[in-house]
Each structure stands twice: as structure tokens, then as C-alpha cells.
Amino acid sequence: MKKKSILFNFITLYISLILLTSCSKESFEVIDYNKKFTNSFGGTLVNAMAGEPSNLIAMVAGDSASSAIAGNIFNSLIKYDENLNYAPDLAESWKISNNQKTITFTLKKNLKWSDGLPLTSEDVLFTWKLITNPTTRTPYGSDYQLVKEASAPDALTFKITYASSYAPALDTWTALHILPKHILKDEDINKTFFSRKPTGSSYYKLDEWISGQQVVLKASNNSTSGPPSIEKLISRIIPDTSSQFLELTADNIDLMNINPIQYQRVFPARKDLQQKIALYKELGNGYTYLGFNLKKAPFNDIRVRQALNFAIDKDEVIKGVLLGLGESISSPYKPGTRWNNPNLSPYPYKPKKALELLSEAGFIKNKDGLLVKNGKPLKFEIITNQNKQREMTAVLIQRRLQEIGVEVSIRVIEWASFVNRFIKTGDFDVVVLGWGLSLDPDQFNIWHSSQQGPGQFNFLGYENKKVDKLLELGRKELNPQKREKIYHQFSKYLLEDSPIVYLYAGYGLSAVHKRVKGIKKPAPPAGIYHNNYNWFIPKPLRRNEILER
Amino acid sequence: MISYLIKRILWMIPMMIGISLISFFIMHLAPGDVTSSESSFNPRASEESRQKLRELYNLDKPVVIQYGLWLKRIVKLDFGNSFASHQKPVLWEQKDKSGNVTKGLIQESLPITLMINLIGIFIIFSISIVLGTISAVRQNTWVDRSITLFVFIGFAIPGFWLALLLMYWTGVSNQWLPISGLHSPGFQNLSSFGQFIDLLKHLVLPVSISSLSGLAGISLYVRNGMLDILHQDFITTARSKGLKEKKVVFIHALKNAILPLITIIGLSIPGLIGGSVIAESIFAIPGMGKLFYDSVLMRDFPVIMGILTIGSVLTLIGNLLADIGYAWADPRVRKGLVK
Numbered sequence: 001m002k003k004k005s006i007l008f009n010f011i012t013l014y015i016s017l018i019l020l021t022s023c024s025k026e027s028f029e030v031i032d033y034n035k036k037f038t039n040s041f042g043g044t045l046v047n048a049m050a051g052e053p054s055n056l057i058a059m060v061a062g063d064s065a066s067s068a069i070a071g072n073i074f075n076s077l078i079k080y081d082e083n084l085n086y087a088p089d090l091a092e093s094w095k096i097s098n099n100q101k102t103i104t105f106t107l108k109k110n111l112k113w114s115d116g117l118p119l120t121s122e123d124v125l126f127t128w129k130l131i132t133n134p135t136t137r138t139p140y141g142s143d144y145q146l147v148k149e150a151s152a153p154d155a156l157t158f159k160i161t162y163a164s165s166y167a168p169a170l171d172t173w174t175a176l177h178i179l180p181k182h183i184l185k186d187e188d189i190n191k192t193f194f195s196r197k198p199t200g201s202s203y204y205k206l207d208e209w210i211s212g213q214q215v216v217l218k219a220s221n222n223s224t225s226g227p228p229s230i231e232k233l234i235s236r237i238i239p240d241t242s243s244q245f246l247e248l249t250a251d252n253i254d255l256m257n258i259n260p261i262q263y264q265r266v267f268p269a270r271k272d273l274q275q276k277i278a279l280y281k282e283l284g285n286g287y288t289y290l291g292f293n294l295k296k297a298p299f300n301d302i303r304v305r306q307a308l309n310f311a312i313d314k315d316e317v318i319k320g321v322l323l324g325l326g327e328s329i330s331s332p333y334k335p336g337t338r339w340n341n342p343n344l345s346p347y348p349y350k351p352k353k354a355l356e357l358l359s360e361a362g363f364i365k366n367k368d369g370l371l372v373k374n375g376k377p378l379k380f381e382i383i384t385n386q387n388k389q390r391e392m393t394a395v396l397i398q399r400r401l402q403e404i405g406v407e408v409s410i411r412v413i414e415w416a417s418f419v420n421r422f423i424k425t426g427d428f429d430v431v432v433l434g435w436g437l438s439l440d441p442d443q444f445n446i447w448h449s450s451q452q453g454p455g456q457f458n459f460l461g462y463e464n465k466k467v468d469k470l471l472e473l474g475r476k477e478l479n480p481q482k483r484e485k486i487y488h489q490f491s492k493y494l495l496e497d498s499p500i501v502y503l504y505a506g507y508g509l510s511a512v513h514k515r516v517k518g519i520k521k522p523a524p525p526a527g528i529y530h531n532n533y534n535w536f537i538p539k540p541l542r543r544n545e546i547l548e549r
Numbered sequence: 550m551i552s553y554l555i556k557r558i559l560w561m562i563p564m565m566i567g568i569s570l571i572s573f574f575i576m577h578l579a580p581g582d583v584t585s586s587e588s589s590f591n592p593r594a595s596e597e598s599r600q601k602l603r604e605l606y607n608l609d610k611p612v613v614i615q616y617g618l619w620l621k622r623i624v625k626l627d628f629g630n631s632f633a634s635h636q637k638p639v640l641w642e643q644k645d646k647s648g649n650v651t652k653g654l655i656q657e658s659l660p661i662t663l664m665i666n667l668i669g670i671f672i673i674f675s676i677s678i679v680l681g682t683i684s685a686v687r688q689n690t691w692v693d694r695s696i697t698l699f700v701f702i703g704f705a706i707p708g709f710w711l712a713l714l715l716m717y718w719t720g721v722s723n724q725w726l727p728i729s730g731l732h733s734p735g736f737q738n739l740s741s742f743g744q745f746i747d748l749l750k751h752l753v754l755p756v757s758i759s760s761l762s763g764l765a766g767i768s769l770y771v772r773n774g775m776l777d778i779l780h781q782d783f784i785t786t787a788r789s790k791g792l793k794e795k796k797v798v799f800i801h802a803l804k805n806a807i808l809p810l811i812t813i814i815g816l817s818i819p820g821l822i823g824g825s826v827i828a829e830s831i832f833a834i835p836g837m838g839k840l841f842y843d844s845v846l847m848r849d850f851p852v853i854m855g856i857l858t859i860g861s862v863l864t865l866i867g868n869l870l871a872d873i874g875y876a877w878a879d880p881r882v883r884k885g886l887v888k
Contacts, residue, residue, distance in 0.1 A: 046734065052835075055634040062588050062634060137602060137634070139594030191636045193649035208737075211657050212835020213730055234734055239830040239839065242713055243729045250721040250728055385587075416581030416848055419590065436591075445592035455596035 033276060033514035037538030041219075044232040044543065045516060045535070047255035048244040052212060052237045055195040058177050059131050059138045069235060072217055072532075073200035074177035075224055077105050077124065077158070078170065082524035082531065084337060084439055086170055090119070090178060090201070090224060091158075100165035100478045105158045105173075112222040113180050114205040119224065121152035126181035128160070130189055137190045143172040165476050167483060171440035203228040203533045213237060229518070229536035249273060251543070254513040260323040263509045277511050282523035283336075284508040287329055288393060288434045290382070290501040294461040295426060298361065298378065305498040306347070307357035311404050312397050313349040318504045321392045326506040331491035332435060332443060334505070336525060338480070339441040341488040344495055346502060351404050358404075371405040379407040380429035385418045390432045393503060397432075424454045426461070437505060441487040444471045447494065462499045515541035557872075561865045566620075568861040573619065573854060577612045582848045583632040584608075606632055619854060628655075628858075629851040631844075639855035654840060654852060655859065661731065662824040662836035668756050670817060673763040678807060680764065681771025685806075686798055688776060696768070704765035709827050712758045716831075719754065727751050729833040755832045759825060767813070774806040808878055815871020819864035822856075 053066040056073065078094065081087035091105040111119035130136055131144050146169075149161040162169065180199055187194060198206055201224045204217035217233040236253060238244045245262065247253045263281070267273055290312070292299035299305060314328040328346045333339040355365075363371040363378050371378040382397065384390040391412055398408040413422065422428045435446065445451050448471050451458040467490060474486040495502075510528060512519060518535040519528050583606065584599040603609050607618060622629055628639040631654060641653040680700065684693045720728035727733060731751050732744075739747060778784060779802055787797045824838030837856065844852035876883045 044734075055636075060634050062586075062591075062594070064588065066634075134601070137598075137605070139589055139591070139598040139602075141598060142595040143593065191630075191645075193645055193647070193651070195635060196651070197649065210732070211652065212839075213732060213833070214734070236730065236734075236833070237835070238729055238833040240729075240833070243716065243831050243833060246713070246716050246721055246728050250724065252728060414846070415587050416585045416846070417579065419585045420580035420582075438592075443592075453596065455599060457592045 031541065033541065037517055037541065039229055039518070039536040040539055041227065041229060042231045042539065042542065043229075043537035044234060045230050045255065045537065046234045046236060046253045046543075048238045048247060048253045049235050050237075050239050050241065050244075053215060056198045056206070057179065057189065057192075057195050058175075059136070059140055060190065060195070062139060069215055069217070070177060070198070070200075071202075072204045072233065073198055073202055073206065074179070075200070075202045076176055076178065077173045079174050080439060080526055080530075082520070082526045084525045086174070089174075090124075094170075096478060100476075101163075102159065102161045103169060103173075105160075107156045107158065108224065109156065111201065111224045113182075113199055113201055114220040114222050115180075115199050116222055117180070117182055118155075119178070119180070119201050120155040121158040122155070123181045124158045124178050125150055125152040126185065127176060127179045130179065130184070131176065133189075135190075140175070143168070144176070165478060167475050167478050168440045168442045169478075171438075171442075204233060207232070225533070228533040248277065248511060248513075251276070251513070254516055256511055258509045258511045260321075260325045260506075260509065262511070263325060264323040267511075276514050278514050278519075278521075280510045280512060280519065280521060280523055280528050281325065281507040282527045283327065283334055283525075284437075284506050286434045286436050287332065287505040288390065288432065288503045290393075290397060290503060291431045291433060291460045292499060293426065293428055293430065294463075294499055296429060298363075298373070299429070301361050302497060303357045303361040304363075304378075307354040307361070308401065308406075309347040309498045309501045310350045310357070311354035311406070312347075312400055312501055312503075314346055314501075314503055315349070316400070317393055317396050320396050321389050322504060322506050325509065326504040329437075329502045329505050330495055331502075332437065332446075332494075333441060333487070333491070334437045334439075334525070337439075338484055339487050341491045343488075344491060347498070351400075354404055365405050369405050370407060377407055378405070381409045381411055382430045382432055383411045383413060383418065383422055383428050384432040385415045386412055389506070390434075394432050423459050426459065432503075441483065442471075442475055443490070444475055447471060447490075460499055462497070464493060464497060467493050467497075515543070554869075554873075557869055561862075561869075564865060565858075565861060569620070569623070569854070569858060570616065572857045572861075573616050574612065576850060576853055577615075579848070582606075582608045583850070586847055619851075623854075623858065628653075628855040631852050632849045633847060633852075639851050640859075655837075655855060658824075658835055658837045658840045659822060661834060662838070663821055665752065665756055665759065665824070665834070665836065666821045668752065669760045669763070670814075670821070672756065672760045673767055674810070674814070676760075677764055677767035678771050678803075678810075680768040682775055682798070682803060682806075684768070684772040685775030685779060693772075700765040700768050703761040706761070708758050708762060708825075709831055711761070712754065712828065712831050715754055715758070726753055729831070731834060755828055755834060759828055767810070770810070770813070771806060774809055775802060778802045778806045808875075811874040811878060812871045815867050815874060818867030818870065819860055822860060822863060 049065050049068065051063065051065040053061070053069045054063050055061040055066055056070045058067050058070045058074070061067065061070070075090045077089060077091040078086050079089040088108070090107055090111060092108045094103055094105045096103050105124070107119075107121055107124075113119050128144060128147065128150050131138055131141050132147070146162055146166050147160045148163045151159050153159060178201065183199055184192065184194060196209060200220075201222075203220060203223045203225060205220040206215070207218035208216040214237060215235045217235075219228050219231050221227075236247075238247065241256075241259065244253065244256045245258070248256050258279075263279060267277070267279060292305055292308075294300055318324060318326045318328060327335055329335060330344040330346045331339075331341050358371055358378070362373040364373070366372045382394045384394055391410070394410045398410055401408050423431070445457045447458060447462055447467060449458070449463040449468050452461055470486050470490040470493070474483055474490065477483045477486060508527065515537050516535055517538060518531070520531065521528075524530065582603065584602050589599065607615055619629075630636050630638050637651055638653040640655050642650050642656060643653075644650050680696050684696045687693050716728050719726040727750055731748065733747050736744060736747055784797060784802055787801050788794075792801075822837055823841075824834075824836035826838040826842045828834070829836045829839040840852070841856050843849075844856070
């Protein structure tokens with residue numbers, strides 16, 4: 001008797017649970033996200049970020065989380081538009097003098113800080129003085145120290161003169177957030193409350209920052225560029241990407257960066273996710289390469305470098321590591337932009353050609369199938385830092401090179417040790433690493449022969465007089481057509497010399513909830529985020545915000 | 550007794566110096582410093598600025614001198630500021646001249662970790678005592694075996710894996726509990742009772758996961774202690790007096806069996822401030838584990854030393870408390886100390 005009643009209770013409980021869950025599910029699935037919706041101000045966008053911002057003064061911070069948040073709060077003088085051309089931001093226009101040394105910026109009228117006080121050229125001058133001040137703890141000061149003279153003749157004009165013409169100048173002014181003089185003039189920039197309680201001029205202002213948990217931004221009434229559509233941006237700090245993904249599928253966040261497996265395998269298999277989440281891909285801002293230590297034999301022999309380049313199957317690496325979500329490149333510039341030389345193409349996968357070049361260089365196969373020169377086998381170590389994609393890349397390369405008789409070992413090292421013990425000392429054979437695909441074509445710090453000191457960035461030891469000359473020329477030439485020619489030529493030499501094997505430029509992948517509208521697809525060259533102030537969340541789709549009211 | 554205490558406390562000073570010396574030098578054995586973070590590996594950042602930073606933080610001086618400088622500050626209880634660009638104080642909040650307060654890193658993270666660990670320890674000990682006692686009383690029956698099996702499964706199961714499964718089950722497919730974080734958005738608009746419930750909901754999963762792996766050790770400890778006691782003469786005496794089995798087990802045996810647990814509680818005090826990096830990352834909890842891990846990767850020396858110092862002080866205090874607790878609970882030990 002007793003047993004029966006327990007069983008009965010369980011059955012009723014079970015049935016009621018089923019009813020309950022099915023009811024709630026039905027009420028969720030009514031929404032059709034693909035309908036046309038109208039834009040209205042309001043709503044909250046929640047995104048996930050892996051690291052907490054450190055300091056919202058970008059010139060001192062240096063981490064990507066900080067610059068992502070600070071970018072919504074501060075403006076620069078100019079910015080890149082969606083096609084990566086220079087566009088007005090705080091400055092309405094700018095003029096370059098005939099001798100290419102002086103740039104005069106004219107600010108927009110009636111600019112205001114979010115606290116209501118006017119933003120003038122005095123603030124710009126103040127910001128320049130801050131970043132060039134030797135006591136400011138910024139790693140980015142050197143570009144701005146090239147300005148010999150800066151002045152603010154009137155409230156709307158800011159004028160700078162370089163000692164000699166400096167082509168990346170405009171690019172450097174897109175990166176410098178203008179800071180308010182009236183708040184910071186008596187503060188120590190290295191240690192100020194302002195880093196956690198900033199006053200900016202852009203679309204959003206800081207509303208609340210709960211350490212280690214979330215940063216909340218709110219639309220600013222005094223935005224210099226008009227109001228944004230979404231009222232609140234919440235950035236939740238969730239270090240683990242699997243947890244981020246669970247939060248996304250549970251509708252608790254609207255936006256996250258995803259990895260190739262999630263993009264290619266998880267989403268296609270999950271109808272329920274496709275219904276509410278849209279995926280975006282855009283070419284990322286960096287590329288991965290295999291770099292040779294050019295100071296060491298046999299890598300000082302161009303034939304060996306070219307041979308290894310021919311022996312690596314880049315398409316296979318892209319398929320294996322990125323599940324096809326990447327592009328192979330042949331210059332350090334984004335494909336499709338003007339700096340990229342369209343006449344160049346990557347070294348094709350030709351193991352036979354590789355063997356020919358290696359035998360020219362003196363490497364002959366011995367009876368074990370290994371390449372040997374003067375009794376010494378062709379054998380080296382690839383080092384890389386703890387980065388899953390780079391590790392997998394190294395493994396694929398190891399296999400291909402083993403096939404032609406090259407013995408490769410792999411070593412993975414924690415970042416700080418990697419840089420200090422191996423890169424700085426030049427104590428390595430081959431590295432797998434990445435560089436940024438910068439928007440300005442200047443590559444002086446990476447490839448000029450003068451940049452080989454410890455801690456500098458030509459750590460591979462690349463030296464080519466013709467390339468040195470082009471890099472020097474390109475830094476001085478402000479005319480875009482002439483600059484384009486210079487860097488196309490530079491890319492050609494670099495590809496021929498093969499100091500690095502370009503492996504891939506991966507796509508940046510984002511998953512965004514379909515309640516967020518106004519995102520451009522396909523992504524423009526500047527990426528989907530460039531117009532995030534135009535994104536909107538239609539009223540009927542806004543998250544149930546009972547908790548917030 | 551008091552002279553014994555004073556002696557013990559005085560002994561802590563040379564111990565602390567020794568511990569800090571060893572930690573400081575080991576920390577500096579790892580290559581690199583705060584200027585070699587991954588984000589500073591950027592062609593736009595110049596080597597001169599990194600050198601400037603090194604000089605500013607005295608990182609260009611010999612390690613011995615750096616240790617001397619650190620010791621000079623620490624005797625004044627000044628733990629310094631983080632090397633990270635936020636320059637937050639390591640231990641406790643600081644006020645600037647216009648009255649803005651910057652909270653200390655340990656001050657922010659410690660309460661969270663402490664709360665989770667205290668609840669965790671309470672749960673581990675209460676469940677373990679019950680499980681251990683049942684196992685001992687029902688020794689070698691299926692009850693005993695299944696309890697042992699259960700606690701070992703809990704011990705062996707990878708925490709992060711179980712955590713993700715539970716997060717999916719309770720957070721995504723059923724939406725009973727929040728998935729990660731400590732507070733819901735809009736937390737500050739709730740009533741204080743609502744905030745408490747909200748926090749509790751967020752703690753269910755992290756605390757359960759961290760407790761599960763602790764059950765095995767403690768419950769087996771209780772079980773074995775209990776078995777030892779149950780076979781002793783005074784238990785036989787108690788039984789032969791005609792006492793009820795319940796009274797024999799719970800009053801006479803259990804009291805004696807959990808005595809050694811005092812040592813374990815004392816020894817787990819330093820563990821209270823250490824969080825688990827994996828659990829904190831998965832559940833997005835800004836605790837001590839993540840703070841320490843990030844500081845090590847960043848080579849943020851003041852923070853690393855701050856956490857190590859506090860950890861070792863707590864270890865020494867924990868040992869002392871365990872001894873005192875033992876003396877208080879066991880007359881035999883008390884007598885030994887007075888002699």
C-alpha cells in the first residue's frame with residue numbers, strides 16, 4: 001500500500017513537471033526574430049569578456065579588455081570608417097601642409113564632456129603633453145614624441161609639426177583617446193581615480209564597475225556623436241569560454257567571441273541555437289607565422305628557408321587548425337586593403353621543389369631517409385607559447401617536414417619565459433608566433449635591420465638593404481599612391497627572402513543574439529563592431545528586465 | 550601554558566622571514582618580469598618605455614636589494630601596490646587626496662573566497678561525520694561500501710567536467726540556477742533579502758563542486774577513527790553497562806573519534822584563503838585563486854608576495870590554533886604542555 005502511494009506521487013509529480021516545462025517553452029518560442037522591427041532608444045546589451053579591464057586610460061593600460069571598454073567612452077581626433085579610410089571623430093577636418101610636416105586639426109563645434117563642460121583643443125594639447133611626458137607610464141609614447149611642436153591657437157584648432165614628415169602620423173592620432181584637462185590637470189596619471197571612474201566624450205559613460213564581475217556603461221546625454229540606440233552595455237567578466245557559451249545558450253548574454261569548433265560544428269548541429277543566435281565572421285587583426293632565426297645555420301641560407309616554405313601545406317593548416325575559417329596571406333597586410341600587393345601569392349605546397357632546393361643547399365637524403373649535410377642531419381626545434389592553435393599548427397608542420405626528411409621537435413613555453421629566455425636572447429631555431437595586420441603599413445619596428453637589439457622586434461635578425469631603404473622611404477611618404485607602391489615592393493622582397501612562412505590570418509568569429517539588430521552582414525573591412533552605436537534592440541525583443549526596474 | 554604560547558608566537562618571526570626569503574627568491578627564478586606580458590609584445594611599444602618601467606619598480610636592481618626594500622616596507626605592514634596598470638593596493642584600500650577610495654586586491658577577493666571555503670568546509674565536515682559514522686557502524690555492509698564508492702567517485706571525478714554538466718543541467722536546460730558569476734544583473738536594486746537569496750543561488754554550484762572532492766578524505770578519516778574507538782575497552786564497558794547502542798555510538802564513541810578532526814580543521818585554515826583557479830574561472834568568481842594565478846603569469850611581484858605572506862601567517866596561526874584546540878579538548882595534551 002505504502003509503496004503504491006509513493007509511486008503514484010512520483011508519477012503525478014513527473015507529469016506536472018512535464019506540463020510545466022512544456023508550457024514555459026512554448027511561451028519562449030513564439031518570438032520570430034526575423035521580422036522587421038523599428039528602432040527605438042533603450043534596452044540592454046550584455047556581452048562576455050574573458051579578462052577584466054585594468055585601467056580605462058588606454059595610454060597607460062595596454063590590455064585589450066581595457067581598450068574595448070574605453071573605446072565606448074572616449075573619442076580620438078579621427079577614426080577609421082567602415083572601409084578603413086580616415087574619418088572625422090572629434091576633429092571635423094584636418095589639413096596636411098605642403099612640406100608634409102604640419103597637420104592642422106579643426107575640431108567640431110560645441111563638443112562637450114559627459115559632465116557637460118566644453119571639450120576644446122586645450123584638452124587635445126593636454127593629452128599630447130601627457131603621453132609625451134617621460135613620467136607617464138605608457139609604452140606608446142615614442143610615436144608622439146616625434147611631434148616637435150604642438151599648439152592650440154584657438155579653441156577649435158590643434159596644430160602639430162613633426163621634425164621630419166612622418167607617414168604613420170594620422171594612424172597614431174586614431175589611437176590616442178583625448179582626455180579631459182579640467183579633471184586630470186592636478187592628477188598623477190599613473191595613479192588616479194580617473195582610471196576607474198572616467199569622464200569621456202563618446203556615446204557611453206561608466207555607470208558601475210563591480211570588480212571582477214561586470215562593467216556597466218550607460219548612454220551619455222552629452223555624447224559628441226549623438227546618442228547611441230542601446231541604452232546600456234553590460235560587459236560580464238567570464239574567464240572560461242565554455243561558461244560563456246552556456247550563458248549564451250541560456251539567453252543570459254547576447255554576444256561573445258566563439259571558436260572555430262563552435263562555429264563549424266556546434267551551431268550547425270543545433271537548430272534551437274540557430275533560431276535565436278546569428279553568427280558573424282570577419283577577417284581578424286592578426287596573422288600567424290613560422291619564423292626562422294636568421295642568425296643561425298642553416299636558416300641563413302635563403303634556399304633552405306624557401307624550401308621549408310614550399311614543404312608546408314598552408315591550406316592543410318587552415319583546415320586542420322581553423323576548420324577552414326581563415327585565409328592564407330602573402331604580405332603582412334589585410335587581404336583586400338590597398339597595402340596588400342594583389343600580385344603576390346603564397347608559396348604553394350610543393351615537396352618535390354623543396355627537396356630540389358635543399359639538395360642545392362647541400363642536403364642529401366641518407367639511407368634512413370633523413371636529410372644530411374656534411375654528416376649533420378637537418379634537425380631543429382619549433383618553439384611557441386601556450387596557445388592551442390599555435391601548438392596544433394606546429395604539429396601539422398612537424399608532420400609535413402618529417403615527410404621530406406627533416407627532423408622537427410616542438411616545445412611549448414609559458415609566455416614570460418618564452419620571451420625572456422628564448423626570444424630576447426636569440427636562443428631558438430624556429431618560432432610559431434603571430435603579428436598584427438596593422439592598418440598603417442609601416443613595418444619598420446619589425447623588419448628594419450636597426451631594430452635587432454634585445455627587446456626589440458626584429459628578433460629574427462632580418463637584414464636586407466633594399467628593404468631597409470623602402471621602410472625608411474615609406475615612413476616619410478604621406479601620399480597614399482606613392483606609399484602603396486613602396487609597400488607593394490617591400491612585400492615582394494619579404495616574400496622572396498622568406499624570413500617567415502606566412503601560415504594564416506584567422507577569422508574573428510562572433511555569436512550575437514538575434515534580438516540585436518543593425519549589424520552589417522557580411523562584415524565590412526573594419527569589422528562588425530565598427531558601428532556598434534547603431535545597433536539596436538527592438539522593444540518587443542528586449543530581455544525581461546524586471547530585475548533592473 | 551602562557552609561556553608556551555609566547556614562545557610559540559616569538560618563533561613565528563624567524564619562520565616568517567625564512568618563508569618570505571625563500572618565496573621571494575623562487576619567484577625571481579622564473580624568467581621575465583611585469584614588462585614582458587603578452588600585450589606589451591607590440592611593435593608600437595618601445596623597449597625604452599619598458600626599461601623605464603623596470604627602473605621605476607626597482608626591477609633592474611639585484612634581487613637581494615629588492616628583497617631588502619620589500620622587507621623594509623612589510624615590517625611597516627605596507628604591502629605596496631600592484632605592478633599592473635591599475636596600480637591597486639595589494640592588501641587594503643587607499644584614499645587619495647580628493648577622497649576617492651581604491652579597494653585593495655586582497656580586500657576584494659578574500660571575502661569571496663573565504664565565504665565559499667567556510668561554507669564548503671562546514672558542509673564537508675558535517676556530511677563527512679555522518680557518512681563516516683554510518684560507514685563505521687555498518688562496517689563491511691553494502692551501506693559502507695556504497696558510501697565509500699560514492700565519496701571516491703566524488704574525489705576522482707574531474708571537477709570542471711562535472712561543473713559544466715551541472716551548469717548545463719541546472720542553468721540551460723532547466724534554468725533553476727544561475728550559470729556563473731556571483732550576482733544577477735540588477736542585483737543592487739533587490740531588497741537585502743533578495744540579494745541574499747540571489748547570492749545563495751549563485752553559490753549552490755560552486756560550493757557543491759568544491760565540497761564533493763573533500764568528502765572522501767574526511768569521511769574515511771572519521772570512519773577509521775570511529776572503528777578504532779569502537780573496538781576499545783571503554784566501549785565494551787559502556788555496552789556491558791547496558792547502555793543503548795545509540796548512546797554508545799553517538800555519545801561515547803563519536804566524541805572521541807572526532808577529536809583528531811580538530812587538527813585537520815586547524816591545518817585547513819591556510820587553505821581557506823586559497824581558491825581553485827579552475828573552479829573560479831568556470832564559475833566566473835573573482836576569488837583568490839584567480840588573483841594569484843593571474844599575478845604569477847603577469848609577474849606581479851607585490852601581489853604574489855602579499856598573498857604568500859598572508860598565506861604563511863595563516864598557516865602558522867592555524868598550526869597554533871590546532872595545538873591550542875587540542876590542549877583544550879584533551880586533558881592528556883594539556884598536562885603535557887604544562888610540564
